[in-house]
Amino acid sequence: xxxxxxxxxxxxxxxxxxxxxxxxxxxxxxxxxxxxxxxxxxxxxxxxxxxxxxxxxxxxxxxxxxxxxxxxxxxxxxxxxxxxxxxxxxxxxxxxxxxxxxxxxxxxxxxxxxxxxxxxxxxxxxxxxxxxxxxxxxxxxxxxxxxxxxxxxxxxxxxxxxxxxxxxxxxxxxxxxxxxxxxxxxxxxxxxxxxxxxxxxxxxxxxxxxxxxxxxxxxxxxxxxxxxxxxxxxxxxxxxxxxxxxx
Amino acid sequence: xxxxxxxxxxxxxxxxxxxxxxxxxxxxxxxxxxxxxxxxxxxxxxxxxxxxxxxxxxxxxxxxxxxxxxxxxxxxxxxxxxxxxxxxxxxxxxxxxxxxxxxxxxxxxxxxxxxxxxxxxxxxxxxxxxxxxxxxxxxxxxxxxxxxxxxxxxxxxxxxxxxxxxxxxxxxxxxxxxxxxxxxxxxxxxxxxxxxxxxxxxxxxxxxxxxxxxxxxxxxxxxxxxxxxxxxxxxxxxxxxxxxxxx
Numbered sequence: 001x002x003x004x005x006x007x008x009x010x011x012x013x014x015x016x017x018x019x020x021x022x023x024x025x026x027x028x029x030x031x032x033x034x035x036x037x038x039x040x041x042x043x044x045x046x047x048x049x050x051x052x053x054x055x056x057x058x059x060x061x062x063x064x065x066x067x068x069x070x071x072x073x074x075x076x077x078x079x080x081x082x083x084x085x086x087x088x089x090x091x092x093x094x095x096x097x098x099x100x101x102x103x104x105x106x107x108x109x110x111x112x113x114x115x116x117x118x119x120x121x122x123x124x125x126x127x128x129x130x131x132x133x134x135x136x137x138x139x140x141x142x143x144x145x146x147x148x149x150x151x152x153x154x155x156x157x158x159x160x161x162x163x164x165x166x167x168x169x170x171x172x173x174x175x176x177x178x179x180x181x182x183x184x185x186x187x188x189x190x191x192x193x194x195x196x197x198x199x200x201x202x203x204x205x206x207x208x209x210x211x212x213x214x215x216x217x218x219x220x221x222x223x224x225x226x227x228x229x230x231x232x233x234x235x236x237x238x239x240x241x242x243x244x245x246x247x
Numbered sequence: 248x249x250x251x252x253x254x255x256x257x258x259x260x261x262x263x264x265x266x267x268x269x270x271x272x273x274x275x276x277x278x279x280x281x282x283x284x285x286x287x288x289x290x291x292x293x294x295x296x297x298x299x300x301x302x303x304x305x306x307x308x309x310x311x312x313x314x315x316x317x318x319x320x321x322x323x324x325x326x327x328x329x330x331x332x333x334x335x336x337x338x339x340x341x342x343x344x345x346x347x348x349x350x351x352x353x354x355x356x357x358x359x360x361x362x363x364x365x366x367x368x369x370x371x372x373x374x375x376x377x378x379x380x381x382x383x384x385x386x387x388x389x390x391x392x393x394x395x396x397x398x399x400x401x402x403x404x405x406x407x408x409x410x411x412x413x414x415x416x417x418x419x420x421x422x423x424x425x426x427x428x429x430x431x432x433x434x435x436x437x438x439x440x441x442x443x444x445x446x447x448x449x450x451x452x453x454x455x456x457x458x459x460x461x462x463x464x465x466x467x468x469x470x471x472x473x474x475x476x477x478x479x480x481x482x483x484x485x486x487x488x489x490x491x492x493x494x
Contacts, residue, residue: 004362004365004366005358005359005362006362006383006384060466060469060470062464062465062466062468062469063465064464064465068462069462069464069465070462070463070464070465071464079465079466081466083470087469087470087471087472088470088471088472089468089469089470089471090469090470092471111252112252115251115252115253118251119251136253137253187464187465187468188465189465189468189469190469191469208468210468215315215316215317216317216463217309217311217316217317217318217434218309218310218311218316218317218326218434218435218436219307219309219326219328221309221336221434221436221455221457222307222309222334222336222337222436222437222438223307223330223334223335223336223337224334224335224336224339225334225335
């Protein structure tokens with residue numbers, strides 16, 4: 001409704017809390033593998049269900065762990081928020097990926113995976129279908145991305161074996177982070193294709209994990225730039241060197 | 248230097264800490280008015296000096312107050328960071344202001360001031376030359392903007408009377424915020440025209456103050472949207488109702 005120079009928008013949306021364990025666990029990586037698979041499958045089935053509602057244009061899944069990362073519940077959980085529009089950050093990422101594709105006829109995330117596997121020193125762990133890396137220009141110390149090594153724009157297109165492999169990679173990634181950084185607060189955000197639009201060629205779904213070790217302050221708020229004192233190569237080395245029992 | 252698909256940039260820049268008082272004061276608003284005027288004058292003279300360096304394209308002045316807002320020093324201080332490029336957030340704000348100007352032949356900030364004075368309920372305080380308002384679509388609870396009521400693109404163009412009036416408005420705004428919110432951590436960011444470019448008609452310098460009452464979490468990081476449970480009209484009313492001795 002117009003109100004002088006301003007508009008007030010009405011909105012619709014969905015907010016769901018995904019409780020990751022019936023027991024009072026506080027850490028996702030402490031759950032059995034099958035339980036983590038069940039969580040990923042729950043994400044998938046909620047996305048597939050909500051996509052039927054044509055008023056929802058983007059489905060965001062994220063996890064806040066620890067009070068400093070905005071969590072208000074201790075019991076391990078994730079959240080789903082479905083929105084009536086594609087959010088600005090997602091459109092920006094899609095537009096960047098499209099520009100790269102138009103110039104090079106190549107998915108930028110596939111290019112990152114190839115380059116980082118060649119360089120080697122930013123890869124944390126990998127299995128047949130997925131890998132975890134510390135991105136080349138991380139906003140936050142120990143920022144990590146989990147990506148499918150095969151090209152895929154939509155999280156919900158995973159098959160059962162993908163889910164099993166992602167669960168293993170996610171559990172081990174979180175465990176390494178917990179050991180390396182003494183159980184830090186963190187945010188985890190799924191980046192996947194919007195419900196509509198043709199993003200299959202240039203977009204590549206992935207999960208971003210950002211431990212909360214630094215604070216957003218005036219510089220970040222005034223510029224949109226981030227100050228990160230840790231090289232991704234050092235973060236990846238620290239995470240690789242954590243000794244864990246093979247799962 | 249190109250490194251496969253990546254580029255590493257070299258940069259130049261300036262970082263200065265402006266110590267706001269020779270005494271160990273912790274709150275800018277507790278300083279005498281003359282002292283606050285001296286700080287604003289120091290900002291102005293540092294900008295005028297650094298503008299002579301043609302490699303610097305943007306000069307950011309900001310203040311982090313309190314540990315949760317990223318401050319690492321307790322002694323009241325501000326910071327100046329001069330950058331070799333115009334940061335993305337600033338270009339976005341300039342582009343938005345330019346679009347509004349091209350459509351309506353009017354500065355968007357002048358339009359906001361006129362609308363908010365007409366509506367009345369988002370204005371916190373004002374004097375002859377400046378006003379403090381809670382913006383219509385605030386990202387954060389109790390976000391406040393301090394704007395000159397006259398059109399001006401550059402902070403450093405203020406005359407002595409402007410500085411005296413801004414000092415009074417800033418002191419009272421911070422004092423009201425401190426009383427209303429029990430001395431919250433906050434960030435203060437000066438938004439002013441880049442060193443180069445022709446922004447005199449469509450841009451309007453201002454100061455944004457953001458108390459740190461909520462946490463950036465997965466939703467904000469996945470969307471660029473902000474969840475704010477406080478209407479600006481309620482925040483402005485609370486701030487207006489604070490009883491202070493007239494200065």
